[in-house]
Amino acid sequence: MFLEFAHPAALAMLDAAPVKTLAHLSGVDILVIAIYFAIVIFIGFYLKGASNTSEEFFMAGREMTAWIAGLSFVSANLGSLELMGWAGSAYQYGILATHWYWIGAIPAMLFLGIIMMPFYYISKTHSVPGYLHLRFGDGARALSAISFAFMTVLMSGINMYSMALVMKVVLGWDLNFSIWVSSITVAVYVTLGGLKSAIFNEVLQFLLIWLGALLVPVLGIIEVGGWTNLRHQILTNLGRSDYVHLWSTTGHFHDNPMGIHWTGIVFGLGLVISFGYWTTDFLVVQRVLSADNLRSARMAPIIGAAFKMAVPFIVILPGLLALSVLPFHLVGETQAVATGQHSYNEVLPLMLVRYCGPGLLGLGVTALIAGFMSGMAGNVSAFSTVWTYDIYGAFINKRASDKHYVAMGRWCTFIGVLISVGTAYLVQHAASIMDYVQGLFSFFIAPLFGTVILGMLWKRATKAGGFWGLLAGTSTAIGLWAWVKHDPSALRYVAFSPEAKTMAEDMYRALWSWLTCVIVTIVVSYMTKPRPVAELEGLVYGVSPLPEEHDDHWYQKPIVWASIVAVLFVVLNIIFW
Amino acid sequence: MGEHCGSSIRGIKHHLLVEGVNRMRGTMSIWFFAGILFLFYGVVIFGQGLWELSHPPVHPPVLYNLHAPIWWGALMGIAGLAYTIKFWPRVGK
Secondary structure, eight states: OOSSSSSSSGGGGTTTTTTOOOOOHHHHHHHHHHHHHHHHHHEEEEHHGGOOOOHHHHHHGGGBBHHHHHHHHTTTTTHHHHHHHHHHHHHHHHHGGGGGTTTTHHHHHIIIIIIIIIHHHHTTTTHHHHHHHHHHHHHHHHHHHHHHHHHHHHHHHHHHHHHHHHHHHHHHHHHHHHHHHHHHHHHHHHHHHHHHHHHHHHHHHHHHHHHHHHHHHHHHHHTTTHHHHHHHHHHHSSSSGGGGOOOTTTGGGSSSSSSSOOIIIIIIIIIIHHHHHHOOOHHHHHHHTTTSSSHHHHHHHHHHHHHHHHHHHHHHHHHHHHHHHSOOOOHHHHHHHHHHHBGGGGGHHHHHHHHHTTTTHHHHHHHHHHHHHHHHHHHHHHHHHHHHIIIIIIIOTTTTHHHHHHHHHHHHHHHHHHHHHHHHHHHEEEEEEHHHHHHHHHHHHHHHHHHHHHHHOTOOOOOOHHHHHHHHHHHHHHHHHHHHHHHGGGHHHHHHTTTHHHHHHHHHHHHHHHHHHHHHHHHHHHHHHOGGGGTTTHHHHHHHOOOOOOOOSGOOHHHHHHHHHHHHHHHHHTTTO | OOHHHHHHHHHHHIIIIIIHHHHHHHOHHHHHHHHHHHHHHHHHHHHHHHHHSSSSSOOOOGGGOOEEEEHHHHHHHHHHHHHHHTOOOOOOO
C-alpha cells in the first residue's frame, strides 16, 4: 500500500554510509536496462497524437479494456520501494506482512468494483475530488484536491530520493544520475502521451516485475526443499513459530513480531486504511475511470484483486526465504550503517543477486527501475488531472478552451516532475521530512473514505456534513499523530497498547479519524437541510436505477468473478491461519 | 488540370500517410509492445545462458546448475513471439 519503508528517514542514513555495492552489472544487464528505456520513450512519442483532447490526455479517452485498466490499477500501486519495503517487512515480521496484500486490499478492491464503481462511472466525474464536488459542493472538493495535489508530488519526490539511494546501495550509481535520468524519462513520456502513456507503461511494468522477480521465489523454494521445509527451517533458525502464521498469533499484542492485535488488522487496516486507499485515492481510481464501459470499470478492480492476491508470492516469500537461506542476519538501517551489515530493506536485492547471474540480474534491476518510474508517472498524471480539473479549472480559470486545459495538463506534468526533483534534493538535506510527509499522506485517506462512502450510500448526507466531517476526520488524524509524537506514552490510548509498533499505531489512528469523520458528517447532516433527491440522481445508491448490463452468459457477470476471488481470499487465509 | 492533379496527389499522400498512421496508431496494442519486449529479453537471456555453458562464470549464482537463464529465457522468448505475432499491427484493422 502507500506505507513503504517503515522508517524512510532511517534509509537516508545510507547516503552518508561508505559505498558497498551489492551487485555489478555486466554488458548484457546494461543492454536489458537500455532497451526498457528505449521502449518507454517510444511509447510516449507514439501516443502523442492520441492525446489531443482533455478527455484523451487526462482520462486516456475512456477506452481502456477491463484487463488494461485492471493491470494498471494494481500496477500503479506496485512500486519498487513497496516491493523492497514489504520484502524487508516479511523478513522482520514474518508472514504477517501479507495482511497488507490480502485483507488490506482484496475486500476493498471487490467493494470498489461491485458497489462504488457504478457511481464513479455514471457520474462521469474526472476525479475523486470531482465526485465530491457533485455530491458535496466546492468546499469538500477544494479540501480534498489541494491536500491530494500537494501530497502527491511530495510523495513522488520522496520515492524518487529513496529509489536513488537504493540504486546507490545496490549498484553504486550516483544519486544525481538516478534522479535526473528517471525523472526526465517520466516527464517525456507522460507529458507527450498523458494518462494513456502512463497506463501503457504501467502494464509493461507489471509484466516486467513478474518476469524479473518470479525466479527468486521459484529457485528459493527449490533450494529449501518446499514450503514445509521452509517453515521448519524458520522455526529452527529463529526458535519461534509466529513468523509463519497469519492470524493465530494476533490474539494479543505480545504474541506476534509486529505487536498488533487482530482488531487493528480487521478494522484499522481491513476496513478503514484499505477501503480508504483503494476506493478513494485518485492515483489508483483514475486508472479504473479510464475504462471503456461500465462493465469494464467494474471488472477492472476485480481483475486487479486477483493479481494483487498473487503478489505476496514475489514479495513476502523472498523475505521468508531469506530467513532460511541467507548465511548472515539482516538488521535495521541504523545498525546497518553503524556496523556495515546489510539491512532488512536490502533483502530483495540480496536474494536477486543470490540467484540471478548476468542477464537475469539486469532483468531484476529493470523491474525495480520500471516499478519506480511507473509509480512516479502515476503520481504526476494524477497530480496533473486534479490540478487542472479540480483546482485550476474549478477556481482559477473556469471558462478556458479544451485545448488550453490540455496545455495546462502537459505543463503540470512537467512542473510536477520538477517539484518532485526539488523535494528529492530537499529531503537529502532534511531526511526527517520523509517520516512527516509519509505520515501526512495517510491522514487524508481514512476520513476521505468516510466522506465518499456516506455520500454514495446515504442520501441524507448534506453539503455541510460532508465538508465538516472531512475536516474533523483529518484534524483528528493530525491531532493523534502529534499527541503520540509529543508524548509516546499516549500510544496506550491511541493504539490500546504501549507496545504497539508504528504500523499498529497507523491502523488505530486511521480508525479513529474515520469514525470521527462519519460521526461528524451524520450529526451535521441531521442539523442541516438535505438536498432535493432529484439533484442526487446518479450520485447516491437507491436514488436512481443503475444502467442494466446485458451479459450474454453468467460467467461474464462481475459478481461471479468477484465471488470467485472472495472465496480464494478466504481459502488462502485459512490455509496460512 | 495540373492543380487538380497536384491536389489529388496531395490527397492520396495525406490518405496514405496521415490516415494510415492514425489507423496504425489505433491498432498498435499494448500487448504488441509487451510481446516485443518479452521476445527481445527472451533472446538475450537465452543467448546468455547458452554462452555460459561454454564460459561458466567465476562466481556462479546459487543453483547455477539449473541453468535458469536458458529455460527462463526460452519461456519469455516463446511468450513474446506468440504475443508479437498475435497483436502485430495491421493497417485498417
